[in-house]
Amino acid sequence: MSAFHTYKNPSLAVDMVVFGYQDNKLSVLLLNRNEEPFKNEWTLPGGFVRMEDTFEETCTNILSKKLGLTKLYLEQLYSFDETDRDPRGRVISVAYYSLINPAKFKIVAGSMANDVKWFEVKKMPKLAFDHKKIFAAAIKRLQSKILYFPLGFELLDDLFTMSELHQLYECILDTEIDRRNFSRKILDADFIINTGIKREGVKNRQPDLFKFNKKLKQNNFHLNIQQQ
Amino acid sequence: MSAFHTYKNPSLAVDMVVFGYQDNKLSVLLLNRNEEPFKNEWTLPGGFVRMEDTFEETCTNILSKKLGLTKLYLEQLYSFDETDRDPRGRVISVAYYSLINPAKFKIVAGSMANDVKWFEVKKMPKLAFDHKKIFAAAIKRLQSKILYFPLGFELLDDLFTMSELHQLYECILDTEIDRRNFSRKILDADFIINTGIKREGVKNRQPDLFKFNKKLKQNNFHLNIQQQ
DNA sequence: TTAGTTTGTGTTATTTTGACACAAAGGTAA
DNA sequence: TTACCTTTGTGTCAAAATAACACAAACTAA
Incomplete structure (x- = not known):
């Protein structure tokens, strides 16, 4: 296709809804941003996709290097494409969700965030960007998929x-x-x-x-x- | 995020699995490429996403301008990200599927293709790129979703x-x-x-x-x- | 008209489900 | 140890959903 190099491409990022289960509550891992835009607000962990990485590699890198999480269940959820979803410009977000057993990991706030915390899904704070929509899609997927696929085991010992x-x-x-x-x-x-x-x-x-x-x-x- | 402009971004495209139902057969619309790579081979209709367009806008533009199809049922399927899926370089494909009633449209091969044809899903030719994988995902989704959502009506009068x-x-x-x-x-x-x-x-x-x-x-x- | 096909309604046995009774096993405190 | 409580496993049963099928009415084609 001759147009191959004539388009300017949107930026491409992954965002992850990381579910954990503790004390009989379902929680999600959120970061407190230390940079603009949305500085000091809560977001889903995520990052940009490099040319040489697949989505899963990008997810794995972010979770392992910045949060110390490895060998996770990861599943692609949906790609979010609204043109105004990021104030910095056009950014496509490919959303994934992950299931982890929090007892197996120590979460560490890396350089990318002021803070990292588990929030119960029933007590979620306001989320930056369109992350509320991504979170809602993840909950819905988890609820429907667990009825026909043994997802729950990922969250337990x-x-x-x-x-x-x-x-x-x-x-x-x-x-x-x-x-x-x-x-x-x-x-x-x-x-x-x-x-x-x-x-x-x-x-x-x-x-x-x-x-x-x-x-x-x-x-x-x-x-x-x-x-x- | 300071890294916002330092990444080179993968190209972003949509590919569509357009289903039609005729003569009691389920068919898919394929194009015969008139350019390299994969010249003269069959592919799903698709195209690159421009900075100002959403995925659905991109799909709608391609189907209406190049094939004369309008007002279609469109649903996002999955995003395909293997780094070697396109020989021209890194191209992400966001796959959609669409259901149309072929009786309502006249399909016209635009400038982008040698030919446009309906192929029965049981008699598919070899497909270029990773489109076989996309097609398989679309069939699977259609089969499972029709059991709980009245998709079938889109294909009939x-x-x-x-x-x-x-x-x-x-x-x-x-x-x-x-x-x-x-x-x-x-x-x-x-x-x-x-x-x-x-x-x-x-x-x-x-x-x-x-x-x-x-x-x-x-x-x-x-x-x-x-x-x- | 007649024979063959398509379509609508009803029946029934089987399976699945939801609700709950009750007993066995384990834990706890005296 | 005993007495008591909680947790867990098995069984029952009625209601609902399902699959298979009988049969008659309506339609088609000759």
Whole structure:
């Protein structure tokens, strides 16, 4: 195409909605900006995409180098393209969301921010740019995807009890789920049945722990939980 | 962010999977390129995003100016970012898919292509770039979304019979669906019940035509059709 | 008219779901 | 240890959803 070099290109960035689960609450990691625009306001972690990096590489670099987070579940969410979404000029944002177990990491505010903090999804502050919209899309995706894909395990320890999983689902879906019916649905799910996931007792913990094999994630299941 | 102007930005393009339904077959619109790279090979329609245009504006411009298609259903699919996906250099592709009723338009090959043709999804030629991957993602999205959102109507005339709709679903999902159970599910769907969609006889056509009001699209429903 | 096809309605067995009873197991405090 | 409470596992059952199919009415084509 002859026009290949005649266009000026929009800038390209990634923004990430990093979910963590602690104390039976779902939280999101936010940075307090130390530069204009939106200085001292809260934003999603993000950064520009370099010519030689893929989106995932960009995400991984930002999270690992600046926040110390590695080996995360990452999934592309949507690309946000409104022409006025960044006051500095035209910036496309490719949004990703990530699920992490906060117990496994120490979050460190790098040079890019005054502060880094977990905010419960029900107590979010005002967000800079169009990040409120990105956050809303991420919550919606998480809520719908967890019904047919075992996302929840990313947020828990490798070993967890059925009731921990149950509470996680109630928290994410923001609804009550009958404990006994939930348990049966999980145990009937293909990814448990087909792969022989183990249940075992572990010292000093309750006797019904699941041992979760990360390889099981690929198997689909469907919970069909009714929203209240 | 001080780095705002120090990055060289990847080029940004949109590519579109335009679905049409004719003769009880689902087809996709492809262009035959008249320039290198991939000269004389088939590709999805697409083009570069200008600084002042959103993705949807870019899509609309390409489809209307070059192919004569207007007022289309458009939905963002995914953004493809592999660094080597375009031999000319780094090009991000934001993929959209579109549903049109081919009977309403005359497709014209503009200056950008040798030829424009509908290809049945089961008889696709080799595609240039990574467009095979984009096409596969679009089919998958269409198949899953049609189960809970009334997408199918975009592909039919404003008036259509129940059996036309039934055949469309069988075709898209590539499975057999019991005619009588399907009919009941459609009639029980919220978007029919809540809005009082009309059924009426029309001269010279079968007496069970639906009159489809475009405003109804917003209402969700769930068909829960079993894949064979 | 007749034969064949398409379409609308009804029936039924099976499966899935939601709600809940109850017992077993584990923890805690005396 | 016992008594009591909490947590967890299994079972039951009614209601709802689903899949399969019978049959009659309407239409088409000859």
